[in-house]
Amino acid sequence: MVDALRDAWRVLRPRGFVVELRPSVTYQPVIAIRQQHAWRTVGTVRREVDEGIVGARRAVRRAVNDGWFTRVVRREIRWRSRYRDLAALRRLARENADGWTFAPDLWRRAAAAWRGHVGNDPVAVDRIYSLAVLRKRPRARASS
Numbered sequence: 825m826v827d828a829l830r831d832a833w834r835v836l837r838p839r840g841f842v843v844e845l846r847p848s849v850t851y852q853p854v855i856a857i858r859q860q861h862a863w864r865t866v867g868t869v870r871r872e873v874d875e876g877i878v879g880a881r882r883a884v885r886r887a888v889n890d891g892w893f894t895r896v897v898r899r900e901i902r903w904r905s906r907y908r909d910l911a912a913l914r915r916l917a918r919e920n921a922d923g924w925t926f927a928p929d930l931w932r933r934a935a936a937a938w939r940g941h942v943g944n945d946p947v948a949v950d951r952i953y954s955l956a957v958l959r960k961r962p963r964a965r966a967s968s
Contacts (some may be wrong), residue, residue: 825879825880825883825884826883826886826887828883829842829883829884829887829892829893829958830887830892833887833892833893833960836960837960838960838962839959839960840959840960841896841957841958841959841960842893842957842958842960843955843956843957843958844880844884844954844955844956844957844958845953845954845955845956846877846880846881846953846954847874847877847951847952847953847954848877848900848951848952848953848954849873849874849877849878849881849954850873851871851951851952852868852869852870852871853868853869853871853924853949853950853951854867854868854869854949854950855867855868855869855913855930855934855947855948855949856947856948856949856950857934857937857938857940857941857946857947857948858941858942858943858946858947858948859937859940859941859942860940860942863948864937864940866930866933866934866936866937867927867929867930867933867934868930869917869924869925869926869930869949870924870925870927871923871924871925872922872923872924872925874923881954884956884958887958888958891961892960892961893958893959893960893961894958894959894961895956895957895958896957896958896959897955897956897957898954898955898956898957899954899955900952900953900954900955901952901953901955902950902951902952902953903950903951903952903953904948904949904950904951905948905949905951906945906946906947906948907945907947907948907949908944908945908946908947909938909946909947910934910935910938910947912947913934913947913949916949934947
């Protein structure tokens with residue numbers, strides 16, 4: 825990631841921007857099902873810390889500390905993805921099997937909540953993403 829940021833720095837125009845978006849390091853996905861008048865939270869998925877994401881966060885911090893970029897914006901944003909049914913949620917679980925753990929009681933709660941679902945795409949997974957906007961600093965001002 826450090827190399828990618830330095831490569832971006834090389835091709836950016838003066839004071840150009842890089843937008844960096846990645847999953848937040850510590851968030852746990854939250855499963856909800858749409859019921860009559862609201863979303864019903866059925867539980868949280870256990871998620872292992874991803875060392876690649878930790879490394880990316882470190883790389884951004886290093887690029888800023890080394891003077892390649894100035895951080896203009898840094899925030900966490902919630903992203904809600906919606907799914908048609910519990911089968912789609914099971915496919916998501918299989919796709920993320922290396923880092924996500926769906927406890928059996930979470931599946932039971934989801935199945936119970938599903939009986940009262942309404943509308944299209946009634947299953948939701950909330951995730952938290954880290955967003956950073958970095959501005960290129962002139963190399964003459966860089967401290968590395």
